Amino acid sequence: MWAPDPPLDKRSPAAPAPGAAARGRPDGGSLASVRAALAGYAGEPALAVLRRWDTSPRGLDENEAQDRLLRFGEGADGSARDGGTRRPVRAAAAPFVVVLICLGLVSALVGDARGTVLICCLAVLSGALRFRQEARSDRAAAALRTMATTTATVLRRAAPGADPVPREVPAEQVVPGDIVLLGPGDVVPADLRLLSSSGLTVDQSALTGESLPAGKHATWAEGPLPAPPAGGPEPDVFGHPRLCLTGTTVVAGTGTAVAVATGTATYVGATGDLPARPPETAFDRGVRAVSWGLVAAMLTALPLVLAAGGALRGDWSRALPTAVAVAVAVTPEMLPLVATALLVRGAAGLSRRQVIVKRLPAVHNLGAMDTLCVDKTGTLTERHLRPACHLDPDGGADPGVLRWARLNALWSVELSGSPDGDAVDEALLRDAGDLAGFEGADVIPFDFTRRRATVLLRPDDPRPRSRAAHVLVTKGAVEDVLDVCVRVRTRDGEVALDAAERARLLAMGDRWAADGVRLLAVATARRAAPARSLSPADERDLTLVGFVGFRDRPDPAAAAAVRALARRGVDLIMITGDHPEVARRVCRDAGLPVSRVVLGRDLAGLDDAELARLAGPATVFARVAPAQKARVVRALRRAGRTVGYLGDGVNDAPALRAADVGVTVAGAAGPARAAADVILARGGLGALEQAVVAGRRTFANTVKYIKIALTSNVGNVASILAAAATLPFPAMPPLQVLVRNVCFDLSQLALVHDRVDESQILRPRTFDHLDLARFVACVGPVGALFDLAVFGLLWRVPAAHGPGGQQLVHTGWFVANLTAQGLAMLLLRSRGRGAPRAAWPVLAAAAAPALCGLLLPFSPLAATLDLRPLPLAALPPLAVVVTGYLAATIGVRALYQRLFGRWL
Ligand SMILES: Nc1ncnc2c1ncn2[C@@H]1O[C@H](COP(=O)(O)OP(=O)(O)OP(=O)(O)O)[C@@H](O)[C@H]1O
Numbered sequence: 065m066w067a068p069d070p071p072l073d074k075r076s077p078a079a080p081a082p083g084a085a086a087r088g089r090p091d092g093g094s095l096a097s098v099r100a101a102l103a104g105y106a107g108e109p110a111l112a113v114l115r116r117w118d119t120s121p122r123g124l125d126e127n128e129a130q131d132r133l134l135r136f137g138e139g140a141d142g143s144a145r146d147g148g149t150r151r152p153v154r155a156a157a158a159p160f161v162v163v164l165i166c167l168g169l170v171s172a173l174v175g176d177a178r179g180t181v182l183i184c185c186l187a188v189l190s191g192a193l194r195f196r197q198e199a200r201s202d203r204a205a206a207a208l209r210t211m212a213t214t215t216a217t218v219l220r221r222a223a224p225g226a227d228p229v230p231r232e233v234p235a236e237q238v239v240p241g242d243i244v245l246l247g248p249g250d251v252v253p254a255d256l257r258l259l260s261s262s263g264l265t266v267d268q269s270a271l272t273g274e275s276l277p278a279g280k281h282a283t284w285a286e287g288p289l290p291a292p293p294a295g296g297p298e299p300d301v302f303g304h305p306r307l308c309l310t311g312t313t314v315v316a317g318t319g320t321a322v323a324v325a326t327g328t329a330t331y332v333g334a335t336g337d338l339p340a341r342p343p344e345t346a347f348d349r350g351v352r353a354v355s356w357g358l359v360a361a362m363l364t365a366l367p368l369v370l371a372a373g374g375a376l377r378g379d380w381s382r383a384l385p386t387a388v389a390v391a392v393a394v395t396p397e398m399l400p401l402v403a404t405a406l407l408v409r410g411a412a413g414l415s416r417r418q419v420i421v422k423r424l425p426a427v428h429n430l431g432a433m434d435t436l437c438v439d440k441t442g443t444l445t446e447r448h449l450r451p452a453c454h455l456d457p458d459g460g461a462d463p464g465v466l467r468w469a470r471l472n473a474l475w476s477v478e479l480s481g482s483p484d485g486d487a488v489d490e491a492l493l494r495d496a497g498d499l500a501g502f503e504g505a506d507v508i509p510f511d512f513t514r515r516r517a518t519v520l521l522r523p524d525d526p527r528p529r530s531r532a533a534h535v536l537v538t539k540g541a542v543e544d545v546l547d548v549c550v551r552v553r554t555r556d557g558e559v560a561l562d563a564a565e566r567a568r569l570l571a572m573g574d575r576w577a578a579d580g581v582r583l584l585a586v587a588t589a590r591r592a593a594p595a596r597s598l599s600p601a602d603e604r605d606l607t608l609v610g611f612v613g614f615r616d617r618p619d620p621a622a623a624a625a626v627r628a629l630a631r632r633g634v635d636l637i638m639i640t641g642d643h644p645e646v647a648r649r650v651c652r653d654a655g656l657p658v659s660r661v662v663l664g665r666d667l668a669g670l671d672d673a674e675l676a677r678l679a680g681p682a683t684v685f686a687r688v689a690p691a692q693k694a695r696v697v698r699a700l701r702r703a704g705r706t707v708g709y710l711g712d713g714v715n716d717a718p719a720l721r722a723a724d725v726g727v728t729v730a731g732a733a734g735p736a737r738a739a740a741d742v743i744l745a746r747g748g749l750g751a752l753e754q755a756v757v758a759g760r761r762t763f764a765n766t767v768k769y770i771k772i773a774l775t776s777n778v779g780n781v782a783s784i785l786a787a788a789a790t791l792p793f794p795a796m797p798p799l800q801v802l803v804r805n806v807c808f809d810l811s812q813l814a815l816v817h818d819r820v821d822e823s824q825i826l827r828p829r830t831f832d833h834l835d836l837a838r839f840v841a842c843v844g845p846v847g848a849l850f851d852l853a854v855f856g857l858l859w860r861v862p863a864a865h866g867p868g869g870q871q872l873v874h875t876g877w878f879v880a881n882l883t884a885q886g887l888a889m890l891l892l893r894s895r896g897r898g899a900p901r902a903a904w905p906v907l908a909a910a911a912a913p914a915l916c917g918l919l920l921p922f923s924p925l926a927a928t929l930d931l932r933p934l935p936l937a938a939l940p941p942l943a944v945v946v947t948g949y950l951a952a953t954i955g956v957r958a959l960y961q962r963l964f965g966r967w968l
């Protein structure tokens with residue numbers, strides 16, 4: 065329906081030239097200009113906006129849309145909460161780049177041109193590698209995301225003269241001038257100016273933090289206005305009823321709107337919040353702490369090396385390359401790359417099991433999660449409500465009540481579009497039969513804060529419409545409907561709803577709830593034909609006519625999944641908007657212990673610390689509003705827990721966003737899908753347990769890699785320092801150290817295929833710095849001692865071989881070090897007896913560094929790397945030393961486990 069526009073409203077701010085910020089500025093405008101432009105669009109008559117964008121209510125034709133896509137660029141998928149794939153890379157990369165830059169400066173200052181060039185090459189090389197990996201992982205993440213992509217419905221015409229047809233397009237392909245059709249669950253794909261609407265309610269919490277959905281109206285006359293848009297320099301674009309902004313989601317109702325800005329030209333684009341950055345994960349923090357720890361170690365070692373070599377011996381030409389070699393040795397250049405590869409592999413494995421990961425770091429968070437908050441319907445129950453009873457206020461069966469409830473459901477759905485198939489309304493309308501006699505005139509859609517849905521019905525009456533009395537019908541949670549009632553229709557006639565009557569009715573609701581029946585109250589009132597749209601203020605002076613009750617069977621798989629998660633160390637906490645007794649009953653059926661039930665209204669008096677203390681594993685939160693669900697999650701996170709949230713409703717979206725990892729199911733409401741990090745395409749809690757295991761496996765392999773890489777690097781630093789102190793010529797050239805690191809770390813990529821010990825995935829784990837430091841401190845020196853043994857062996861070579869002897873010593877170290885550490889990986893990767901055997905890619909990867917070491921001196925790169933083929937006679941003694949090193953590693957591993965009771 066096309067609503068003619070009223071004249072320009074006096075309250076709206078004077079329209080600046082709206083196109084200035086949004087049009088022709090695909091690179092985004094300043095926030096103030098975007099805001100002003102939006103306010104301008106909102107204030108202008110619809111026809112003027114359409115003309116400005118050279119479009120009409122019939123939409124764009126396909127060619128024009130393509131042209132505009134090229135001109136303005138792709139918009140943004142409002143559901144993407146990404147930025148995550150690059151973060152693990154950045155977290156680790158930044159400190160190392162800083163170090164390389166510092167080293168380059170030092171080299172330049174002391175006039176070492178070769179060193180400066182070399183370091184610049186290292187920086188460029190590591191940058192290029194990182195760039196490549198970022199691009200790859202972003203592509204992988206995007207491919208995973210397409211499985212959960214959001215779409216938008218636009219009116220398009222095949223040719224300029226053709227009729228418009230609604231077409232579903234990927235959200236990012238909406239262009240300025242497109243006519244967008246909005247319905248419940250849709251994620252708003254662009255900044256839109258409404259043209260017409262019916263009962264449209266939009267959840268803006270993702271952007272404003274405001275938990276209450278906002279009503280949106282195309283025309284000023286429609287419905288009561290929320291606060292008028294503030295004039296002056298900062299118009300309130302979110303509060304404006306005619307504007308729907310990118311990234312918000314439609315909770316209820318329908319609308320038609322014209323897109324006025326897309327992509328970076330949108331409001332969120334201009335704030336730089338697109339996509340919104342999720343909170344940093346514990347793992348990111350861990351990797352960054354390790355990285356800076358290494359930097360600190362390096363910065364301590366560097367002056368010492370320079371002081372020792374340069375100041376004491378006065379030999380700066382040797383001290384500087386040694387210092388650079390130390391810096392290179394300690395830097396795990398490939399850490400960002402391997403860590404991301406592990407995440408990509410974990411996410412890909414999950415997608416084969418129908419678990420879609422929208423944000424890569426969520427894989428680790430799944431594994432680290434120690435507390436899982438769940439809603440009730442569709443998580444612990446089947447989400448298939450069955451009518452259980454229909455009662456008058458005295459408790460007797462009354463089909464009349466059922467009919468009112470059904471009329472309410474029918475017209476709620478018809479007029480507002482039920483939020484993603486509301487389970488209550490679905491249940492009421494199943495086998496509803498003939499509901500003739502009334503026609504819906506208006507609706508106040510259900511929301512989770514009022515917990516009521518109201519419709520205004522007009523009788524199908526031959527009398528002139530204006531005179532026929534209308535009926536207001538409200539259904540909802542018992543206490544919330546009683547709040548707006550003044551009378552009760554009993555068998556003996558209508559009585560006033562006093563305190564005693566209220567207590568009696570609430571007790572009735574409690575009794576049914578204890579039996580697992582969710583009771584909804586139904587109330588009606590006669591009203592004159594309305595002169596204006598309904599508002600929540602009209603929900604008053606009603607008469608309670610009875611109750612309808614529903615049962616939802618417990619999900620048969622839930623109890624087993626609850627037990628499995630408990631075995632894996634995940635505490636479950638139910639947070640529901642439903643009745644406390646229904647919640648208690650469902651918990652009992654699912655085998656969840658309940659020691660206390662906390663009500664939403666009691667949360668206001670608690671601070672976060674008290675709330676977190678209350679939220680133990682046997683606590684149930686009932687009658688909580690959407691914002692309160694999120695508050696419980698945040699309080700738990702602040703108390704140091706890693707919190708997951710599993711829910712499927714519009715009302716779960718704020719909590720899904722607040723959690724470390726938000727999980728939803730395929731059939732969930734649009735806003736829930738948009739807010740979640742992980743979507744379970746099949747199965748509920750059971751599938752989540754599988755995902756938790758997969759997350760822990762990825763985490764375990766990542767920690768394994770970090771331990772192995774650091775152990776090897778720290779060992780190498782020690783040996784380079786020892787070599788510098790003892791050898792009569794320069795220790796290893798920095799370039800060789802770099803190539804060694806790259807060869808070794810690339811082989812470690814095979815760890816993505818490694819099997820994991822059950823003991824490592826039994827409990828949730830987070831990054832443990834102390835454990836890492838202890839491991840590196842105990843195992844690293846073994847490598848250093850081995851290197852010293854190699855130097856001991858090669859001690860006399862330079863004298864025997866003249867000037868080429870130095871190269872032989874370096875090559876000997878290069879080959880032996882790569883061989884030994886490659887093979888040692890097989891020992892370090894497991895705790896030994898009883899642990900799962902290495903998969904074949906891991907076995908191959910263990911041999912790969914040795915092969916590199918042996919072959920590189922024969923390759924064309926040998927000259928650049930300063931490597932020389934080793935004489936055959938050198939190999940047996942080196943093999944003996946390598947064997948000795950492996951034996952020592954086995955010994956240290958056994959001792960370490962005896963001392964500390966664990967290995968990885
Ligand atoms: N369509 C509806 N019309 C009227 N009232 C409703 C409707 N849907 C739900 N309610 C009321 O609102 C209350 C809260 O809704 P609901 O139980 O779905 O919340 P929730 O937090 O999503 O719960 P769950 O944990 O079961 O998913 C319900 O107990 C019911 O009383």
Ligand SMILES: [Mg+2]
Nearest residue numbers: 439441712713
């Ligand atoms: Mg729900």
